[in-house]
Amino acid sequence: xxxxxxFSLFALLVLILLSPPSLAVEPDExxxxxALEARARDLSQTLRCxxxxxxxxxxxxxxxxxxxxxxxxxxxKAGDTDEAxxxxxxxxxxxFVLLKPPMQVNTLPLWFGPAAIFLIALIGFGLLxxxxxxxxxxxxxxxxxxxxxxxxxxxxxxxx
Amino acid sequence: xxGEIGLFALIVAFxxxxxxxxxPLVGAHYxxxxxxxxxxxxxxxxxxxxxxxxxxxxxxxxxxDFSIRNxxxxxxxxxxxxxxxxxxxxxxEGSMVLWVLILAVFGAAVAIFGTNLPESLKAxxxxxxxxxxxxxxxxxLFTSNPFIRLDPAPxxxxxxxxxxxxxxxAIHPPFLYLGYVGFSMAFSFSVAALxxxxxxxxxxxxxxxxxxxxxCFLTIGITLGSFWxxxxxxxxxxxxxxxxxxxxFMPWLAGTALLHSALVVERRQTLVNWTILLGILxxxxxxxxxxxxxxxxxxSVHSFALDPSRGIFVLGLLAVTSGGALALxxxxxxxxxxxxxxxxxxxxxxxxxxxxxxxxxxxxxxLGTFYPLVIEAMSDDKISVGPPxxxxxxxxxxxxxxxxIAVGPMLKWKRDTLRSAVRKLTYAGAIAGVGVLAILIxxxxxxxxxxxxxxxxxxxxxxxxxxxxxxxxxxxVPFRKSLDLAxxxxxxxxxxxxxxxxxxxxxxxxxxxxxxxxxVLEALPVGGKLDLSGYEVTLxxxxxxxGPNFEAERATFEVTDNGDYxxxxxxxxxxxPVRRTQTTEAGIYTNVLANIYLAIGKKNDAGEWTVxxxxxxxxxxxWFGPIIMALGGFISLSDRRFRVGAPRRAAAAPALVPAE
Numbered sequence: 001x002x003x004x005x006x007f008s009l010f011a012l013l014v015l016i017l018l019s020p021p022s023l024a025v026e027p028d029e030x031x032x033x034x035a036l037e038a039r040a041r042d043l044s045q046t047l048r049c050x051x052x053x054x055x056x057x058x059x060x061x062x063x064x065x066x067x068x069x070x071x072x073x074x075x076x077k078a079g080d081t082d083e084a085x086x087x088x089x090x091x092x093x094x095x096f097v098l099l100k101p102p103m104q105v106n107t108l109p110l111w112f113g114p115a116a117i118f119l120i121a122l123i124g125f126g127l128l129x130x131x132x133x134x135x136x137x138x139x140x141x142x143x144x145x146x147x148x149x150x151x152x153x154x155x156x157x158x159x160x
Numbered sequence: 161x162x163g164e165i166g167l168f169a170l171i172v173a174f175x176x177x178x179x180x181x182x183x184p185l186v187g188a189h190y191x192x193x194x195x196x197x198x199x200x201x202x203x204x205x206x207x208x209x210x211x212x213x214x215x216x217x218x219x220x221x222x223x224x225d226f227s228i229r230n231x232x233x234x235x236x237x238x239x240x241x242x243x244x245x246x247x248x249x250x251x252x253e254g255s256m257v258l259w260v261l262i263l264a265v266f267g268a269a270v271a272i273f274g275t276n277l278p279e280s281l282k283a284x285x286x287x288x289x290x291x292x293x294x295x296x297x298x299x300x301l302f303t304s305n306p307f308i309r310l311d312p313a314p315x316x317x318x319x320x321x322x323x324x325x326x327x328x329x330a331i332h333p334p335f336l337y338l339g340y341v342g343f344s345m346a347f348s349f350s351v352a353a354l355x356x357x358x359x360x361x362x363x364x365x366x367x368x369x370x371x372x373x374x375x376c377f378l379t380i381g382i383t384l385g386s387f388w389x390x391x392x393x394x395x396x397x398x399x400x401x402x403x404x405x406x407x408x409f410m411p412w413l414a415g416t417a418l419l420h421s422a423l424v425v426e427r428r429q430t431l432v433n434w435t436i437l438l439g440i441l442x443x444x445x446x447x448x449x450x451x452x453x454x455x456x457x458x459x460s461v462h463s464f465a466l467d468p469s470r471g472i473f474v475l476g477l478l479a480v481t482s483g484g485a486l487a488l489x490x491x492x493x494x495x496x497x498x499x500x501x502x503x504x505x506x507x508x509x510x511x512x513x514x515x516x517x518x519x520x521x522x523x524x525x526x527l528g529t530f531y532p533l534v535i536e537a538m539s540d541d542k543i544s545v546g547p548p549x550x551x552x553x554x555x556x557x558x559x560x561x562x563x564x565i566a567v568g569p570m571l572k573w574k575r576d577t578l579r580s581a582v583r584k585l586t587y588a589g590a591i592a593g594v595g596v597l598a599i600l601i602x603x604x605x606x607x608x609x610x611x612x613x614x615x616x617x618x619x620x621x622x623x624x625x626x627x628x629x630x631x632x633x634x635x636x637v638p639f640r641k642s643l644d645l646a647x648x649x650x651x652x653x654x655x656x657x658x659x660x661x662x663x664x665x666x667x668x669x670x671x672x673x674x675x676x677x678x679x680v681l682e683a684l685p686v687g688g689k690l691d692l693s694g695y696e697v698t699l700x701x702x703x704x705x706x707g708p709n710f711e712a713e714r715a716t717f718e719v720t721d722n723g724d725y726x727x728x729x730x731x732x733x734x735x736x737p738v739r740r741t742q743t744t745e746a747g748i749y750t751n752v753l754a755n756i757y758l759a760i761g762k763k764n765d766a767g768e769w770t771v772x773x774x775x776x777x778x779x780x781x782x783w784f785g786p787i788i789m790a791l792g793g794f795i796s797l798s799d800r801r802f803r804v805g806a807p808r809r810a811a812a813a814p815a816l817v818p819a820e
Contacts, residue, residue: 027683028763028772048544053458054402056546059395072355099546101532107543110531114524121516128512129504132430146360149278153362156276 025058029066031073040073043082047072047089048099056099068097161253163228163307166216170257170307171207173264174203174297180267181291184283188355196283200271201288206293207264214261217306218248227313229308230254236319236738238709246330246722247320252305252454252470255333259450260296262334262341264777266370267293270345277366284352285345292344295477303470319709319738328388332381336408337811339378340446343415343439346422351485359436364426367439369797371422375415376793382408383786391746396677396757396774397479398782401550403458407449407527413522414442417515428573430499431743432510437489438515444482445522451478457533503575510568517561544675562616562667565660566623570630584630588622609638610675617671620664622659655796659789666785672778683768695756698730702760702769715760715769717748731758755779 025044031037041058047068049060057065057072068089075085089097101107180202186194205510215229221244226232235244249258267289274282300306349367353359374687385405390398399405418438424431452458455471502508529547536542549743566588570581582589596615600608608778629635631647631653648774682690700716713733719726729747736743749756754777761770 025681027681028764030681038787046546048546053404054400054544054546059393059397070310094542095546096542099544100548100552101543101545106535106539106541107531109401110527110545112555113527113531114520114557117518117523117527118520118557121520125516129509132499132501132508133504134501150360150362153276 025069026066029069031077036073036076039082040069040076043076043085044069044072046099046117047086047101048097050093054099068093162223162512163309166213166220167305167307167373169209169213169216170297170301172208173213173260173303174294176206176209177290177294177297180206181287181294182290183287183817184290185287188283188287189278190250190493191280193279196279199283199286199290200274203264203267203271203289205348206290207261208270210257210261210264214248214257215282217254217257218245221245221248221254224317226315226317226624227306227309227311228306228540229310232310232317234320235317236709237316237645239320239325240708242327243320243325245759246324249333250320250324251332253300253304254385255337256296256300256304256454257306258333259337260300262337263289263293263296263344266342266345269347269370274366278362281349281352281363284355285348285372286381288348288351289344292348292481295481298479299470299473303473312497313785316738319736322710322734322736322739322741322743323392324816325709325736325743326388326392328392329342330382332388335377335380335384336381339374339376339381339415340408340411340449342370342374342377343411343418343446345374346418346439347443347481347485350436351488353436354485354488357495358491359425359432359496361429364435368419368422368426371415371439371442372793372797373420375412375419376790376797378408378415379786379790379793380411382412382782383790387783390779391748392743395759395772396679396746396776396779398673398779401528401545401547403529404453406525407452410525411445411449411527413440413525415446417518417522418442420511420514420518424508428500428508429497430500430502432496432499433493434515436493436496436518436716440482440485444478444485447478447481451475452529486590486703500575505571505578506575506580507568507571507573510564510571513564514561514568517557517564517626521554521561523761524557525550528553534692559616562620562663565663566620566626569624569660585623585626587629588619588626591622592616607675610671613671614668617664617668620667621661624661624664626651627657629630651799652796655792655794657798658792658795660792662785662788662790662792664785665781665788669778669781669783669785673776675781677779678775680771682771682773683764683766684771685766685768688768688784690771690773692756692773694721695726695775696723697756697758697771697773699769699771707734709738710736713760715747715771716759717747717758719756727756729756729758731760733760733762742813746804750780752780753778 025041031040044058045056047057049055049057049062049065049068051062051064052060055062055065057068072085072089080088086098095102101110103111112144183202184196184199187193205733210816220228220231221235222241224231224235224237224244226235230251230253231247233255235247239247247254249255267286270277270282270286270289274285277285346367349370353363382405385408386398389400390396418435421431421438422436425435451471451474455468455474457471528549532543532545559609566585566663567578567581570584592615595618596611599614600612603611628646631649632642634642637645667807678693680690680692682688684690686699686701689696689698696719698718698720700714700718702715705714707710711734715731717729717731719729727749729749731747732745732746734743734745735741744759747758754775757774757776757779761772763769
């Protein structure tokens with residue numbers, strides 16, 4: 001597995017280096033049916049070009065992205081629903097190809113983490129506000145030494 | 161010879177940094193002012209030697225000394241001079257030298273401008289600064305020596321990565337590092353304050369301008385990076401939620417929070433503990449960013465595991481720096497003085513809410529950036545976290561922030577009522593409401609979300625201007641009196657207005673670009689035309705001029721509007737033979753309200769060229785907005801209140817670094 005993975009990565013690198021890269025979606029890839037093409041464009045923005053760094057296949061000019069774009073359009077032309085077309089590609093490339101990670105057991109912390117963090121922060125905010133609002137009105141004021149020091153700092157600053 | 165001088169200078173700087181981390185700290189502990197004063201001299205010496213090393217490296221690049229491996233791998237004799245200079249930091253080793261150079265600049269700034277600081281606080285801060293410097297200089301010397309020689313030396317170099325051969329990206333790293341590394345000041349002073357065991361208004365007054373300056377530079381750095389992606393990658397994207405971008409965005413979010421909480425410490429001597437913690441966290445996020453970008457972990461967790469020497473070193477530095485500081489925090493923070501009380505509705509509480517939202521947002525970006533690495537390391541599964549994830553998590557968190565950002569500045573310190581704050585925003589609310597309605601009517605209700613988002617943008621901009629209207633009592637007193645009041649308004653308030661309004665402008669740009677951009681993709685022969693949002697775009701010619709180190713296909717387009725000439729645009733596809741890499745130079749026309757963006761692709765068998773044409777409404781605002789925000793920061797820095805703690809020159813000094 002590891003070796004074939006490395007090899008295909010190497011082969012892809014060679015492909016990228018040797019073939020003149022094209023620029024993302026090409027006119028000759030586009031489907032004649034505008035509705036179908038629009039669906040293809042939307043879907044391809046959620047699919048990752050797996051050899052690129054966080055680029056969708058819609059934006060990438062890598063040959064692999066081209067292949068995936070063509071594959072996706074073939075599936076749509078064959079009458080697949082959006083889900084079926086995506087499933088078809090995920091079955092071959094794994095979850096890695098999805099820019100929107102799937103909701104499953106090992107991604108629960110990812111999906112619910114932000115809301116949990118926000119909630120905890122909000123509760124902390126509420127507690128702090130309650131404590132601060134009920135705190136004694138006058139805490140210990142500056143000591144004379146501190147006041148003198150502050151004064152001298154202020155004066156020095158004014159002088160410079 | 162120059163290379164050896166550079167290496168020697170780095171070694172001397174390393175020993176000086178070690179001295180700086182120990183002597184002043186010991187001096188502060190025993191109250192010995194000779195020991196404490198030594199810190200300043202050593203900090204200046206350290207800067208001198210790092211500057212010498214940096215100059216040696218730059219001169220090796222400028223003179224194309226290919227016997228130095230780093231130069232041979234990242235430069236080429238045919239490259240224009242500007243990119244030879246930029247290549248100095250366009251590689252791992254050189255960028256780390258720039259990193260420590262900027263760190264040393266900040267250290268020297270403490271030494272020079274810190275004359276009015278309490279002696280022991282200054283000594284301790286310098287000492288912490290020295291420790292960070294020593295760690296990173298050791299990193300350079302032991303894992304990333306930029307001066308390693310090659311024998312025999314190659315005839316010519318392997319060229320700088322062509323994507324980096326661009327003016328925007330040449331000046332991007334210095335700005336980014338001024339921001340990243342600038343937050344080290346917040347860190348050093350936080351740790352020093354923890355050792356001292358006391359934090360007061362003078363502390364905040366000293367730290368805040370440095371945080372503000374670092375924040376301004378980071379804002380500019382990120383904006384430059386985003387703009388570069390827009391015009392260089394050839395399809396008009398400007399933010400990708402890529403881990404490398406997130407690496408700079410996390411410290412920015414935390415730094416923005418720090419900026420606001422330091423304000424509370426300065427004005428009300430409360431939130432002290434939290435601000436110290438934020439100071440530590442913000443710089444830790446900068447270090448994490450450095451780790452992400454420099455360790456190679458992003459390409460793959462497994463490739464990182466194969467050659468981990470650099471990554472482990474940075475990770476170790478991170479563990480010692482952040483871990484040590486956090487442990488010290490846990491030990492000392494409870495003994496810090498508790499602050500003055502404030503009511504649930506007050507300026508203080510609005511600033512705490514700002515922190516709650518910004519830190520949650522930073523944590524979300526952190527989760528999205530690191531979660532795929534965790535999954536990959538712990539199982540055979542591999543996932544990607546892309547824009548759809550952030551649209552569902554980060555964006556909803558930003559919306560409450562955009563709503564309250566206009567309200568916060570209207571609240572009084574200590575105690576206020578929501579009603580009186582909202583009353584000051586009546587006009588801003590009305591303007592936003594009318595804006596939403598107008599957009600809904602103009603688009604026949606087809607873009608409700610976009611209309612609401614633009615309404616938010618209007619709300620922020622109008623709400624920011626309302627601060628000035630309120631302060632000058634516009635309409636309530638004769639206009640002449642209002643002008644006098646405007647003149648008497650401190651610059652810090654203008655800074656606030658600019659910074660907040662800038663965010664509103666950016667929100668407008670992002671919204672319009674997302675909702676209404678138009679793309680036309682066609683294969684055109686020379687002389688062919690396409691229609692783009694009412695403009696007619698004609699491909700006039702394609703030539704093949706050669707640059708100094710690249711071959712190009714250069715297309716000339718003419719843009720007309722109903723037959724009236726608008727502009728001529730040039731767009732290039734460049735091929736760099738040394739690296740066998742292709743880049744795109746987009747042709748962009750802007751009238752401030754929209755961009756016309758053209759790029760050419762390859763030629764097909766019928767002799768037609770792929771032409772990618774975009775109409776990007778309000779796109780320029782995406783970058784104008786942040787630049788206005790940074791401008792607001794600089795205006796605030798020029799406020800005379802700051803001169804008490806840090807002279808005005810202090811803010812300008814770091815800006816001189818990129819010119820070196």
